[in-house]
Amino acid sequence: MEKTAESTEMKPKARSLSEQEAQFFERVERQQRKLYAIAFSYLRSEADSLEAVQEATCRAWIKRKRLKNPDVFESWLIRIVINCCMDELRRRKRSFPTAEFEEKAGTGEMQSHNRIDLERAFGKMKSKYRHAVMLKYYHGMTSAQIAHVLKKPEGTVKTWLREGLKQLKDFL
């Protein structure tokens, strides 16, 4: 088998792809811990959160050329990872019904009743309210930052936060 040429293999075109890839990787890498933290706050599982980061990177790679403004890369990635988390939570609704949550809590798999109560309350909340509350309370973002991430006016975000907290109070 002829393999002598491999040290010089994949020349100009492949190099340009790997440069793009390296650049993209570097940009995501800068955000990966934040993305993971956001995914973890939604999913509370290391494996699922890593999976969400992986899936978000995959979707971002596919759509990267459609992002015209590089300055919004971070908020765009956050939106994607949140969407990935919501996909996973939709799946879980079926996989882990409430009774199972309670059973797991009994065996110590879920850390505390507070956590279960919050999980249940978040599950009932409107998604947009949940995103606003999570980004503020779990990731310390200001209303302006949340507005930037969710691509909504700041006033809308403030309303969502208010309504979200109200719903949370009702459900807890």
Next chain:
Amino acid sequence: MSNHEEQKLLHDAEQSERESRTIGSMELNEAVRQGIGKGKQRVTRRRAVYGTGVFTATAAAIIALSASLLPGAGAPNESPAPSAVTAGVPNEQAATEQSEDVPKENIADYANIGMDSTLNHLIQGGYMNSLSEKVEQDGYTLTLRGEAMDDRKMYVAFSLANDTDQPVTFNNTEVDFGADAYTKWISTYMGENGVLPAGADATFFAEIELSGGTDYPQKAVFRTTVTPGEFGNPTGEGSRIEIPFNAHPDTLKTEIRTTEVNGELTVGGQKIEVSTLETSPLGVYVDYAADESNDKQVFELIDPVLKIASEDGSQIADLHFTAEQSKGTLTFEPTGIEDPASIDFTIAGISAADTDRTLLVVDTTTGEIVEGDEAMSVAVDSSGKELTFERKVETSSDDGRYIPMFQLSDTFTDAAGTEHQLISKSGYRDEADGTSVDKLIFELDGQAIQQPAAFRIEKFWEPIWEPAELKIK
């Protein structure tokens, strides 16, 4: 919100933040790398089916069409029969050629070559059999480097040295096992723009669909057409290059595990029967079929995921499907978990519609839709020989979810009951502000058509978001 509840929230946030900090950078880096790999793989597959614009789409359509007409492309099973392979038991042929008898490719020889995790796993795991056939023709040197096949698909690693002064691209890539053995080209990863520059050489991987239950012979022919110019914009005649080679259809058979599932998922009142799950070093395959009693036509399963866990719980794989092979088989990446303790199959919903919405009755001389889906429109070109079908779909610009294009059946029936061929020319999507317009362009076969004509829409996006789960093991 009371202080108490806010405290709860803040306490939980703090706990979440603390736990999330325990993740290592290596795991995160790996997740990002794998995500990019998956993205590249999905892009390639989409390009293979639809193209990325009018020119590439045309080329892709030609590739797909040609592949289905070329020798060796026998009639595919509409729903491949469950594998006859029994878990872990080699068949008679397999006993004659054990995997260890065949030289394997070495991952070190593929350093700096772009590949996805499945290919990496295949070569690293010693599943890619070495080949060394080489052909020089018209300034090109094509070398087959390796192949790996189970009973559902095959990968061929090949390199091309382009000693001409033109960039080149491939099309009509195929593996031919003879007229009785179905094969279909799925994808060839060719880099971002699908070209190999002048004077360059590179290694590529062709993915070929096989049909479960078929006994593939050893003798095979690899063919590809190398065409000067950019993808979809040729500047000269293509060179058809072929290399006969000996495949190794049996070396992985002892690695194939088949699980009879015979379970059912129900979504929106529609039943989906899941018959078998097959695992091999090349992938995990789930065979399913929509129940015949359904009142809707099921186009696809949305976000199918397999969760596979090892006995001791140390290995858990969440597998998102990578492609739908023949209709009715979902392909997932291989797991590396040899004897899983549990396997769960979940979907986020299905895409399905009432059967009457899949019929489109059109006057092919004017494009007037006599009966059918309101989201669809049809245009006829000035020659009257070309039809453009358009369908609007709402797509979110943010979530990255891929909304599949609609598909039409490749035949249609005119008012006199005569069946005509619909010849695919191209297909592409125009996207703007969360709305997409999918366009498929077809050429009519030139025969007289009694108006109006009935077309069948094989697939369009009509999601029913209702998660369903099946415990396979």
